[in-house]
Amino acid sequence: MLTRIDHIGIACFDLEKTVEFYTSTYGFSVFHTEINEEQGVREAMLKINDTGDGGASYLQLLEPVREDSAVAKWLAKNGEGVHHIAFGTADVDGDAEAVRDKGVRVLYDEPRRGSMGSRITFLHPKDCHGVLTELVTSAAVESPEH
Ligand code: CMX
Ligand code: CO
Secondary structure, three states, rough: OOEEEEEEEEEOOHHHHHHHHHHHHOOOEEEEEOOOOOEEEEEEEEEEEEOOOOOEEEEEEEEEOOOOOOOHHHHHHHOOOEEEEEEOOOOOOHHHHHHHOOOOOOOOOOEOOOOHHOOEEEHHHHOOOOEEEEEEOOHHHHOOOO
């Protein structure tokens, strides 16, 4: 069951400048930063609020580290802006399977590694009314074995 907006992914050209905008304009703070080589991004997670399922909602600011990454391709075409939304669930495997059974293309056979040790998969934007949609199970609250 999808129980929260886990994050909104925002693509940017300059991570430091974009972090500075979100921290100085709104007073949000950086909760976590990392490079995800597989996804080809450098990212900052800004925590916005805790959620009723024990998780939290974040902004995920994304700067590409490779020209052939999904975010680099998207930025070249669209410029900066909202790249994807992510719904949180305690069971990304089960929820991805349930969505696949409804005819939505799930991009990965098995969930991959996301921010902070989470497990993530993506749904094709063309099957989701134009919205690239991520499903995520957080390591911190939902996968104690990680
Ligand atoms: N939102 C909405 N539509 C999108 C999109 C996005 N983020 N990215 C691509 N599209 C649309 C394109 O506009 C294009 O539509 P048209 O044919 O009408 O022009 C179509 O989807 C195909 O796009 P493309 O530019 O040719 O790109 P690809 O097919 O090569 O890749 C996708 C698209 C979704 C398969 C790829 O971006 C992907 O695998 N995404 C998942 C991984 C990812 O985004 N990682 C970064 C975030 C990591 C994280 O959150 O941790
Ligand atoms: Co994301």
